[in-house]
Amino acid sequence: MRWQENVEQTLTEKKKCIQCITEANHPYPCRGENRSWTVQYRTAACGLFLKQRSTRPEFRPNHFEEWDQISYLYINDAKSFFDVPREKLSPKPLRPRQDNLKVVKGFRSHGVHNILCATENLLAYTMDPTKIAKSYLKPPSKILKSGSIPKLLPVIIENKSSGSCDVKDQAKNAAVSQKNTNKVFPRRRSKSATDLRLLGTIKPTLTIERTVKPLEKSAPLRIGQKRPITQKNEEPNKPKVARVKIPDWDYKSRFQELQKKYHTLQDEHKQIKTQVSNLPILEEEVKALRESNKINQDQLELLIKKEQKLIEEKIEVLQENNTLKNELSKSVKDYHMLKNLHEAIENENKENLSRLKSLQEALNASELAVMCLKEKCASLDFATQQLKRDLEEHENLRRSLHNTIQDMKGNIRVFCRVRPPIDNEEIEKQQCSIFFPSETTLEIRKSRESVSVTGGKNMDLKQEFNFDKVFPPEANQTEVFEELSQLVQSALDGYHVCVFAYGQTGSGKTYTMQGSAHDHGMIPRTIDLIFDKIDKLAIGDWTYTVMASFLEIYNENVKDLLSPNSTHNYELRYNEGRGVTVTNLQIVHIASAAELKTLMEEAHKNRAVAATDFNEHSSRSHAVTKIHLEGYHKNSKTKYAGSVNLVDLAGSESAKTSAAERLNETKSINKSLSTLGSVMLALHNKDSHVPYRNSKLTFLLQSCLGGNSKTLMFVNISPFEECFYESINSLRFAAKVKDIKINAKRNKTYGMMTPLQTKH
Numbered sequence: 001m002r003w004q005e006n007v008e009q010t011l012t013e014k015k016k017c018i019q020c021i022t023e024a025n026h027p028y029p030c031r032g033e034n035r036s037w038t039v040q041y042r043t044a045a046c047g048l049f050l051k052q053r054s055t056r057p058e059f060r061p062n063h064f065e066e067w068d069q070i071s072y073l074y075i076n077d078a079k080s081f082f083d084v085p086r087e088k089l090s091p092k093p094l095r096p097r098q099d100n101l102k103v104v105k106g107f108r109s110h111g112v113h114n115i116l117c118a119t120e121n122l123l124a125y126t127m128d129p130t131k132i133a134k135s136y137l138k139p140p141s142k143i144l145k146s147g148s149i150p151k152l153l154p155v156i157i158e159n160k161s162s163g164s165c166d167v168k169d170q171a172k173n174a175a176v177s178q179k180n181t182n183k184v185f186p187r188r189r190s191k192s193a194t195d196l197r198l199l200g201t202i203k204p205t206l207t208i209e210r211t212v213k214p215l216e217k218s219a220p221l222r223i224g225q226k227r228p229i230t231q232k233n234e235e236p237n238k239p240k241v242a243r244v245k246i247p248d249w250d251y252k253s254r255f256q257e258l259q260k261k262y263h264t265l266q267d268e269h270k271q272i273k274t275q276v277s278n279l280p281i282l283e284e285e286v287k288a289l290r291e292s293n294k295i296n297q298d299q300l301e302l303l304i305k306k307e308q309k310l311i312e313e314k315i316e317v318l319q320e321n322n323t324l325k326n327e328l329s330k331s332v333k334d335y336h337m338l339k340n341l342h343e344a345i346e347n348e349n350k351e352n353l354s355r356l357k358s359l360q361e362a363l364n365a366s367e368l369a370v371m372c373l374k375e376k377c378a379s380l381d382f383a384t385q386q387l388k389r390d391l392e393e394h395e396n397l398r399r400s401l402h403n404t405i406q407d408m409k410g411n412i413r414v415f416c417r418v419r420p421p422i423d424n425e426e427i428e429k430q431q432c433s434i435f436f437p438s439e440t441t442l443e444i445r446k447s448r449e450s451v452s453v454t455g456g457k458n459m460d461l462k463q464e465f466n467f468d469k470v471f472p473p474e475a476n477q478t479e480v481f482e483e484l485s486q487l488v489q490s491a492l493d494g495y496h497v498c499v500f501a502y503g504q505t506g507s508g509k510t511y512t513m514q515g516s517a518h519d520h521g522m523i524p525r526t527i528d529l530i531f532d533k534i535d536k537l538a539i540g541d542w543t544y545t546v547m548a549s550f551l552e553i554y555n556e557n558v559k560d561l562l563s564p565n566s567t568h569n570y571e572l573r574y575n576e577g578r579g580v581t582v583t584n585l586q587i588v589h590i591a592s593a594a595e596l597k598t599l600m601e602e603a604h605k606n607r608a609v610a611a612t613d614f615n616e617h618s619s620r621s622h623a624v625t626k627i628h629l630e631g632y633h634k635n636s637k638t639k640y641a642g643s644v645n646l647v648d649l650a651g652s653e654s655a656k657t658s659a660a661e662r663l664n665e666t667k668s669i670n671k672s673l674s675t676l677g678s679v680m681l682a683l684h685n686k687d688s689h690v691p692y693r694n695s696k697l698t699f700l701l702q703s704c705l706g707g708n709s710k711t712l713m714f715v716n717i718s719p720f721e722e723c724f725y726e727s728i729n730s731l732r733f734a735a736k737v738k739d740i741k742i743n744a745k746r747n748k749t750y751g752m753m754t755p756l757q758t759k760h
C-alpha cells in the first residue's frame with residue numbers, strides 16, 4: 001500500500017503547507033491487472049491530492065469538491081484512470097459550473113475518447129467525451145483522432161518557497177511554463193491558489209508543460225531518426241476527409257486503395273534511397289560538423305572561461321566601484337564639511353579684517369595720542385626738572401629757614417612735663433599745687449599742711465619756672481611730639497639732635513620716651529616721622545641710609561641692648577669729626593620703620609629694670625637709642641649726615657629712700673646725673689673745662705650737650721608732695737640747662753659709621 005502511504009504522507013505535508021511536488025507511480029489494482037500511471041499533482045499549493053484512484057470510498061473520484069481545488073492536472077493514462085469509477089463519475093457536481101467548463105484537449109486512448117477539460121478554476125479532468133457532448137458540451141469537433149494524442153511529459157510543478165531547484169532552473173522553467181501555460185490554459189488562477197497566496201503561506205506555483213511536437217514533413221531526417229508515421233488525413237494543412245469504410249465485397253476499391261498505398265510507399269522508398277545515397281556525404285558533413293563542433297566546444301569552453309574571468313573581473317570592478325563610490329561619497333561629505341569650514345573661516349577672517357582695520361585705526365589714533373602725550377611728557381619732564389630745581393632751591397631755603405628758626409629757638413631747649421596721678425595715686429598721695437600760667441611757665445607750690453609738717457621751716461614754698469614749653473598732666477603724646485618733630489627734620493638736614501628725659505624716678509621719663517602700647521612715645525613717633533620724611537624727600541631725589549644702635553649705661557658700664565649676653569668690652573672713643581663712638585657696638589641697617597620699632601622693643605626688654613618706692617618698673621640705667629641718618633642728593637651730589645639720640649635717663653633717687661641692695665646702683669645713677677649737672681653748669685658758666693669724661697653718660701653725650709648738636713631736654717615732674725623737693729631740684733637743673741647757649745653746625749659730607757652687623 002505504498003500509494004496509500006504516499007497519500008497519507010501527502011496529507012501530512014499538506015498540513016505543513018510545504019509540499020511541492022508529489023509524484024505517484026504505483027500499480028493500480030483495478031480489474032485485476034497491474035497498471036501504472038503517473039499523476040503529478042500539487043498538494044500544498046492547492047490543498048489537493050488525488051484520491052480517485054482507489055476503490056476505497058474515501059478515495060472515490062466523486063469527491064469532486066476536492067478536485068475543485070485542482071489547478072491543473074495531467075493524466076497520462078486517462079482511460080485506466082476513469083475505467084473503474086466511470087459509472088461513478090457523475091457529472092452532477094460539475095453542473096453548477098458547466099458554463100465555465102472548457103475543453104482543452106481531447107484524445108483517444110484504448111478506443112475510449114477522453115477529454116481534458118478545465119473549469120474556471122482550472123479544474124482539469126478527463127472523462128468520456130460522448131457523455132460530455134451529450135450533456136454539456138458541443139459535439140467533439142475538437143477531439144483529435146486516435147494517434148494524435150500528444151505524449152505528455154512529466155509536469156514540473158514548482159514551488160518557489162521550496163528552494164528545491166536552483167535559481168537558474170527555476171527561472172528557465174518559469175519562463176517555459178508561463179509560455180506554455182498561456183498557450184494552453186486561461187491565465188486565470190485558481191481560486192484556492194489565490195486564497196493560499198493571500199494566506200501567504202505558499203506562493204502560487206508554476207506549471208510547465210512540455211510536449212514533444214511531431215516532426216514536420218519538410219525537416220530533414222537525421223541519422224538514426226525515424227520518420228514519424230503520419231496519416232494523410234492528420235496533416236494539418238490538408239482538409240480532413242471523412243473516412244469511408246470500404247465494404248468487404250468491394251475488391252476494386254480495396255485494390256485501388258492498396259495501389260495508392262503501394263505508389264506512396266514506392267515514392268517514399270525512392271526518397272529514402274536518395275537520402276541513403278546522400279548518406280556518405282551527410283556522414284562527412286556530420287564528421288566535419290562534429291569536428292567543428294569540437295572546435296566550437298573548445299572555443300566555447302575558452303569563451304566560458306573568459307566569460308567567467310570577465311564576470312570575476314566585473315565583480316571585482318563592481319566591488320572596487322562600490323568602494324570608490326563609498327570613498328567618493330565620503331570625500332564629498334568631507335569636501336562639503338571643509339567647504340563649510342572654509343566659509344566659516346573666511347567669514348571669521350572678514351570679521352577679523354574689519355576688526356583689525358578698526359584696531360589699526362584705533363592704534364593710529366593711539367599712536368597720535370601717544371605722540372601728543374610724549375610731547376606733553378617731554379614738556380612735563382622739562383617742567384618737572386624745573387620744579388625739581390625750584391624744589392631743591394625751596395628745600396634749601398626751607399632747611400636754612402627751619403634751622404634758623406630752630407637756632408633762634410635755642411640749640412638747647414627744655415620742655416617740662418608733669419605726669420598725672422595714675423591708679424589710686426590721686427587718693428593715696430598728697431599732690432602739690434602746680435599751676436601753668438602760660439605755655440612756658442610752671443608754678444609749683446607746697447600745701448600749708450605739709451609746711452606745718454616741716455616744722456615751720458623758712459622755705460620758699462612757691463617756685464616759678466620758665467621753659468621752652470610746659471606740658472600739663474593732661475597733655476598727650478601727640479602734643480608733646482609736635483615740638484620734637486621739628487628737630488627730627490633738623491636731623492634729616494644734617495644736624496645731630498639729642499633728646500633726653502630727665503627727672504626723678506617714677507616721674508614719667510620712660511613713658512615720655514617709649515610711651516605705652518596704645519599711646520606711643522617720642523622714640524617710636526620719631527622713627528615713624530623719619531621714614532615718612534625720607535619717603536617725601538625721595539620725590540626731590542634725596543636718598544637716605546638709616547642705621548641704629550641701642551645701648552645702656554648701667555653702673556658706669558656700657559652694654560649693647562641688642563646683644564645682652566655679649567662679653568665684648570664696650571669702650572667710648574672720641575673721634576675728631578665723628579664725635580664719640582662705642583667700640584663693638586652693633587649698628588644695624590634699617591629698611592623700614594617697623595624693623596626699627598621691632599629692634600627698639602627688643603632693646604627695651606633687655607634694659608635693666610627694678611622696683612623703687614616710686615616706680616614698680618624703674619629703669620635703673622641710662623638708655624641711649626641712636627639713629628644715624630645719611631642723606632644723599634644725586635643731582636647736587638650733596639650729602640648730609642645727621643643723627644637722633646634719644647636718651648631715657650635713669651631716675652634720680654635719694655640715697656635715703658633707696659633700698660640697701662640698690663644703693664650702689666643709685667649712687668652710680670646719682671653720680672652720672674650729678675656729672676650731667678656739673679657739665680651743664682660748666683656749659684652755662686662757659687667754663688674752659690667741661691667735665692664730660694667724669695661719667696660715661698656725659699662723655700657719650702658730649703657732642704649733644706656742648707658740641708655741634710640741637711638738644712631737647714624733657715624734665716619730668718611727679719605731681720605729688722612727697723616728690724616736691726626732687727621736683728624743685730629737677731626744675732632748677734632744667735632751668736640752668738635752658739640758659740646754656742651752644743652753636744650747632746650742619747654736618748656736611750660727614751662720614752657714616754660702618755655697621756658691625758646688619759639685621760633685616
Ligand SMILES: Nc1ncnc2c1ncn2[C@@H]1O[C@H](COP(=O)(O)OP(=O)(O)OP(=O)(O)O)[C@@H](O)[C@H]1O
Binds near residue numbers: 420473503511615650
Ligand atoms: N603722662 C603720663 N600719663 C599717664 N601715665 C604716666 C605719664 N607719665 C608717667 N606715667 C606713668 O607713671 C608711671 C611711672 O612712669 P615712668 O616709668 O615713665 O617713670 P620713670 O621716670 O621712667 O621712672 P624710672 O626713672 O624709675 O624709670 C608709669 O606707670 C607710667 O605709665
